[in-house]
Amino acid sequence: xxxxxxxxxxxxxxxxxxxxxxQHGRDGSGNLNSMCVEIGSRCQTIYEHSxxxxxxxxxxxxTLYLVAGGEEYTLHEGEVGIVSPYENHMCLMxxxxxxxxxxxxxxxxxxxxxxxxxxxxxxLHELLNGKIRIEPHLQMGxxxxxxxxxxxxxxxxxxxxxxxxxxxxxxxTATYELLGLILSEQQEExxxxxxxxxxxxDFILKVTDYIQLNFNQPISTADICQTLxxxxxxFCHLFRDNFDDNFTTYLCKYRVTRAAADYRDSHMPVTEIxxxxxxxxxxxxxxxxxxxxxxxxxxxxxxx
Numbered sequence: 025x026x027x028x029x030x031x032x033x034x035x036x037x038x039x040x041x042x043x044x045x046x047q048h049g050r051d052g053s054g055n056l057n058s059m060c061v062e063i064g065s066r067c068q069t070i071y072e073h074s075x076x077x078x079x080x081x082x083x084x085x086x087t088l089y090l091v092a093g094g095e096e097y098t099l100h101e102g103e104v105g106i107v108s109p110y111e112n113h114m115c116l117m118x119x120x121x122x123x124x125x126x127x128x129x130x131x132x133x134x135x136x137x138x139x140x141x142x143x144x145x146x147x148l149h150e151l152l153n154g155k156i157r158i159e160p161h162l163q164m165g166x167x168x169x170x171x172x173x174x175x176x177x178x179x180x181x182x183x184x185x186x187x188x189x190x191x192x193x194x195x196x197t198a199t200y201e202l203l204g205l206i207l208s209e210q211q212e213e214x215x216x217x218x219x220x221x222x223x224x225x226d227f228i229l230k231v232t233d234y235i236q237l238n239f240n241q242p243i244s245t246a247d248i249c250q251t252l253x254x255x256x257x258x259f260c261h262l263f264r265d266n267f268d269d270n271f272t273t274y275l276c277k278y279r280v281t282r283a284a285a286d287y288r289d290s291h292m293p294v295t296e297i298x299x300x301x302x303x304x305x306x307x308x309x310x311x312x313x314x315x316x317x318x319x320x321x322x323x324x325x326x327x328x
Contacts, residue, residue: 072114072277077130078151079107082176086124089116094268097161104162104172106206109133109152110228112268127176131203147207154223158206168205175202223266231263239279240302245271279303280316287325294321
């Protein structure tokens with residue numbers, strides 16, 4: 025059993041759950057600070073991304089602005105947000121004007137599939153393949169919200185005692201109870217604009233692996249189609265169905281996100297940062313960075 029308390033999740037690690045507690049607020053100068061309270065290290069504003077994990081966020085203090093699947097949700101104290109696997113999402117920390125405390129739990133559906141049968145196993149398969157989607161916002165005043173909030177706290181408490189028999193049993197019990205609660209509240213994903221709601225896990229993994237390996241190279245839609253052996257028209261339809269965007273825009277966002285995350289504390293010239301993430305035109309990088317991050321790259325990288 026492995027608990028990963030790092031913010032970044034590597035799907036190659038056989039990790040079934042990870043828990044982190046974040047604190048965000050503005051300092052005396054009005055600058056936004058983010059701190060990963062549980063592990064005592066700084067973390068950055070969370071930009072748009074997706075992953076295989078089922079992500080659950082519980083707001084303990086303040087207001088969290090969550091964007092999931094293209095919709096914005098405002099989570100107040102005592103409320104819970106849920107992000108389905110492979111769903112594009114981000115937290116709008118720049119809108120936080122107050123102290124914000126929230127916990128994040130990542131559950132790995134693929135870990136549980138061999139251990140469960142019947143309805144739960146079927147639901148987990150459907151969740152990974154995009155046939156069902158979890159309701160993203162559990163609001164105050166609902167019994168299920170209070171239960172989910174309590175279970176997330178229990179997970180964190182038991183995680184601190186996971187080296188003991190009681191702690192491990194409590195961790196497993198709370199995890200399965202939380203998973204059961206979430207799956208029982210699932211809703212069918214409706215077909216939009218004539219497209220099938222089903223995501224292809226294999227397609228997503230092949231594309232994300234390719235992008236992670238080649239994002240800093242001058243790649244195009246034609247390049248990835250040739251490498252992965254897809255007809256271009258078919259690939260474009262599949263990409264939009266699975267990533268809710270076209271390839272060119274998604275790649276641009278990914279490059280900007282990598283620049284913001286990988287070079288936040290770098291002393292490299294900004295033009296070199298742009299080139300290192302695949303932009304051969306600094307003006308394009310600057311415009312894209314301002315659009316997706318909200319500030320110019322010069323201010324972001326030099327305004328620490």
